[in-house]
Amino acid sequence: MTRREFSAAFAGVAVLPTFASGAASQVVILEAIAGARLPETLAITTNSPERLRRGLWERRTYRGAEPALASHLAGVFSHAGIRPLPRDFLYDMDGGNLTYFIPFENLTARDRAWTAVNADPQWMAARDQFQSYHFALYRSV
Secondary structure, three states, rough: OOHHHHHHHOOOOEEEEEOOOOOOEEEEEEEEEOOOOOOOOOEEEEEHHHHHHHOOOEEEEEEEEOOOOHHHHHHHHHHHHOOOOOOOOOOHHHHHHHHEEEEOOHHHHHHHHHHHHOOOOOHHHHHHHHHHHEEEEEEEE
């Protein structure tokens, strides 16, 4: 049994906060394709399932984040073309963790965006505002 199979059997399916309101909502299942710490699948309730079924999604968590990191990252991300879901959907400073759910068209677009982030002087200045980060990549099943 692989680590991923064990995690799926042990933890089951993770459910993210609801991205919908009203009667037209549907559940979209996203499957993990890469990452060190990840649930096997994410079940997301949304009223726009076609958006979640396109492309690639990255769930990125900055551990031990200082409160100012969110506003600092907003500028860095926008320069690199990274558009995380709005704070209202997935933003958690609980316990000093900051989590984003970020859409990408494909792996090439993701690599291009993170390369731009790593070259950004504002990002280099922000790196001391968190202890560590981890990410997981998902796609629609």
